Amino acid sequence: MERVDEVVEHHPDACRRYGMLLQGEDLAPLRHQVIEIPPITPVVIEHRLHRLVCPCCSTSTCATLPADVEATRYGPKLSALAGLLGSAYPLSFSKTQVLLDQLLGVEISCGTIATIRRDLSTALEQPMKQVIAFARQQPVVARCQLRSRLTHANCYLSS
Numbered sequence: 001m002e003r004v005d006e007v008v009e010h011h012p013d014a015c016r017r018y019g020m021l022l023q024g025e026d027l028a029p030l031r032h033q034v035i036e037i038p039p040i041t042p043v044v045i046e047h048r049l050h051r052l053v054c055p056c057c058s059t060s061t062c063a064t065l066p067a068d069v070e071a072t073r074y075g076p077k078l079s080a081l082a083g084l085l086g087s088a089y090p091l092s093f094s095k096t097q098v099l100l101d102q103l104l105g106v107e108i109s110c111g112t113i114a115t116i117r118r119d120l121s122t123a124l125e126q127p128m129k130q131v132i133a134f135a136r137q138q139p140v141v142a143r144c145q146l147r148s149r150l151t152h153a154n155c156y157l158s159s
Helices: 076-087 093-104 110-136
Strands: 051-053 060-062
Touching: 076 093, 076 110, 093 110
Parallel strands: none
Antiparallel strands: 051 060
């Protein structure tokens, strides 16, 4: 790979034949790359909603969550991943639960995964209807220019 995040130089200490100490730089060293996934850890943000009492009337008032903070326990990225694992990579609720626990250290119930997927489905229902309606109005359904191995001609799919 061309993108390298860290380079570790290794120089031989001594000649492998005579044992003489070696010094210098190799202008074209052999390259050995190891690709690794960085540690994946969830970010937990705690929002503390303080309840204060009015000194005039003794009414207790609690702060509310800002509009951009999810009211559920799981944020939009984790919810999107739970939805993706159930659609593009059709994992069951229990397999999704195990994967999120083992890969991310996120403990989540199958019921919560079901709720997340239902909420995503509900949120995407209307936009999907619009996309489907738009696609049905188009003269070309799909256009994939492929080269046929037998005829060496371009093939097109259309309505």
